[in-house]
Amino acid sequence: MKNNKISDIGVHHLALAARDFEESLRFYTEGLGFMEMASWGEGEKRIALLDIGNGSAFEIFANGSAEEQANARFVHFAFSTGDPDGAYAAAMAAGATSHMEPKDFTIPANPPIPARIAFVKGPDGELLEFFKNL
Numbered sequence: 001m002k003n004n005k006i007s008d009i010g011v012h013h014l015a016l017a018a019r020d021f022e023e024s025l026r027f028y029t030e031g032l033g034f035m036e037m038a039s040w041g042e043g044e045k046r047i048a049l050l051d052i053g054n055g056s057a058f059e060i061f062a063n064g065s066a067e068e069q070a071n072a073r074f075v076h077f078a079f080s081t082g083d084p085d086g087a088y089a090a091a092m093a094a095g096a097t098s099h100m101e102p103k104d105f106t107i108p109a110n111p112p113i114p115a116r117i118a119f120v121k122g123p124d125g126e127l128l129e130f131f132k133n134l
Contacts, residue, residue, distance in 0.1 A: 013049065013057035014077050016126060017064030021046055023123045024060050031094020032087070034058055052079065064124060076119065076127035087130040088118035096120035099127060104134065 018024035044063035099119035
């Protein structure tokens with residue numbers, strides 16, 4: 001595999017403009033177990049940065065639109081996990097909507113990528129994938 005042109009690059013965080021800040025914060029912290037690293041601002045300018053593990057974070061902004069955004073130009077957010085079934089169950093218990101129950105799937109790439117995947121929709125309709133390489 002070719003080296004990146006930028007050294008030491010990785011994903012720092014994903015960001016979501018939440019329709020209901022408190023609902024989204026509860027979903028990601030209490031439901032999925034993400035830990036709040038920092039928060040700042042007040043009211044419609046409130047922001048929370050959540051630790052999702054492996055050096056990556058998820059940022060929630062208050063004052064998102066009530067209109068469905070369909071992740072703007074993002075198709076979905078994919079979270080790497082050792083237990084997609086458990087992550088799916090936790091998300092569903094926290095109020096997510098099922099988009100695709102956990103299943104084994106081989107991505108028809110070259111070379112093929114065997115994985116276990118599941119999809120849910122979060123509080124703002126954001127599509128979340130729970131992904132494990134097999």
